[in-house]
Amino acid sequence: MSEERYIPRNDLNIETMQINLGPSHPTTHGIIQMDLQVAGEDIIEADVIIGYLHRGFEKMCEAHNWNQAVIYTDRLNYVSPLINNVGYHLAVEKLMDIEVPSRGQYVRMVLSEIMRICDHQTALAAAAMELGGFTPFLYLMKGRELWWELLERVVGARVTTSFTRIGGMVADLPDWFAAAAEDILLETANINREVHTLLTRNRIFIDRTRGVGYISPEDAISYGFTGPMLRSCGIEYDVRVAAPYLAYNDIDFEIPILTNCDVYDRFYIRLLEIDQSCRIIKQGLAKLPQGPVNHLDKNISLPPKSEVYGSIEGLMAHFKLLMNDNGVRPEAGEVYHAIEAANGELGYYLVSTGELCPHKCRVRPTCMPFTQALPQMIKQGMIADVVPCFGSINMIGGELDR
């Protein structure tokens, strides 16, 4: 924390006032309510109220079969839905003790990294806009749009992709994918450079974010921070390195670490991670192995739609996995599987009783610890500091409230 930073003391003994921020407030992209006790502009006490987007995720998953839960995992972190899907299906596959062929793993990894870029770009765009920088918002939105349009050509949907399945993917990547992705990678690097010039050395941006929202590394651990938030506190923890999944073992990339524990570092680390994700995508596409993307067992992987509509075997395989009382039934047991989502460790805790539906499908909300720590971050500041603080935690309502 910088030395000259103003610390509220309320030495004028101003009477405190209760101010309510949200649930619908321009700076709360997402629905959250903050109950602030302020003396003048200084925040003395803060409380955060969540739950305005509770949609019964777990209850819905328990009511659907193992394959159908994917539409709900899509809508958890709706800025990077594919990472959620990959995480869920990796957990199910761990529960069933199967592994996707290596091409499938690479495809999942590449798509996850694309989603990570989109997530970071959205987080930066929204935060920059709230701090008055409309130009970075437009640039970053353009960048995200390029990826989404690419994904749409592959997946058929822009946001809620539902692209992964138990044992693999809906489809393989098309031939032109690598070339198209290459172009967008160049464009992403350009946009990153532009955002650097607009934000990272921008006096206004630095003044509003440096030293703001400080949280000590010890507190960060106690709150259970993960992802960019933890790594901006100088703690090196990334699931991609600590417990490599998919094909991350074969890829050469770095984990950016910053040590100032403030809002500026949280934004900056996201920009650095976009560069690393670009590296991963580039390598992943170059190393993409040949072969099937889906697990070959017909009792696990869904047949491609062309077979379902075009052949009797395909239709029967489809029926055997989806109709009436048929479907995937993982052996009774429980697993917890964690992956590195854009915001941090995304863990799924699944319990199977050998039935068609999950007995329990719990997701560890990555942004819940950050939101919980928000009162501590803003308590030492002023009302204007709430905005960058809130932007930096990248709270995603669907995942926070489920």
Place this chain on the structure above:
Amino acid sequence: MAVENPLGDAVITTKLDAFIGWARKWSMFPYPFVTACCGMEYMSASAARYDLDRFGAAWPRFTPRQADLLLVVGTINHKLSPVLKRVYDQMCDPRYVVAFGACTVSGGPYDNYAVVQGIDNIIPVDMYIPGCPPRPETVLDAVIKLQAKIQNSPQEM
């Protein structure tokens, strides 16, 4: 027409209703009540690539008192429903409500204890946008349809 028009094209005559409707439809001030996934597509629709500004509905007003178009973007659950009602009540007439996405139209995929099954249980809705989430083109289509609706309805003054 027998009416003489000595000023040529410099003057047009129209009905007052049509004129006010024309003015209103090109100056909608949306209040984005953004809650969930649909917000991502709202961001896309309002950013440069799809550009909601072409229809006069670009600049969001974050106070319901200055807005006349309430965009309910995303799932509304029971905890949030009194907030939405209150925002709507604060808006001045004439006001229009757009239900943006499947959740606001019918509860969408969330048929359960937590989610309000369609925001028309809480407030009246002028335009429903289907999709989960709707594509930006769908949003633009809805805005155009809403403009036609505004143009063709009797105007209160």
Place this chain on the structure above:
Amino acid sequence: MSELLTIPLLQELFGETILESHAHRGDETVIIPPQSLEEVATRLQQDERLRFEFLMDLTAVDYLHLDRPKRFEVVYHFYSLTHNRRLRVKVRVDDGEPVPTLALLWKTADWFERETAEMYGIKFAGHPDPRPLLLYPEFKGYPLRKDYDQRASHPLVESRRKGESA
């Protein structure tokens, strides 16, 4: 992943307290009685050989009609940054039986416990702030219990004024 690292150590440290253990798909799991949860958790956090600094997740599972010793299991997932290991600790409780809170050891337990409490109706004894987290004051029932109807409809809350906020 087949090699067990943490369970033997815990058995050596706590002996009879470890009621059961398993490592299904490599996830090391121990089950302990609720009254020794605080002691075990403190050791997990502070013992040099364990050092589980992170409480990654906390939830519960309802085993209604499934012939288990007790109805609920409260599930804790720990992660050790020092040793790069994970551990799952489970506590079995019946309806109405309290579980000691871990909110004083890990700040993150505060919200996780609030959520588990409102979703399953499990009491966390000594919790510093036992308000509902995701639901609202008018809400009746515990939605994630197995006997709770998924489609249960609730009356709309008309308005909420100052002082009534959730």
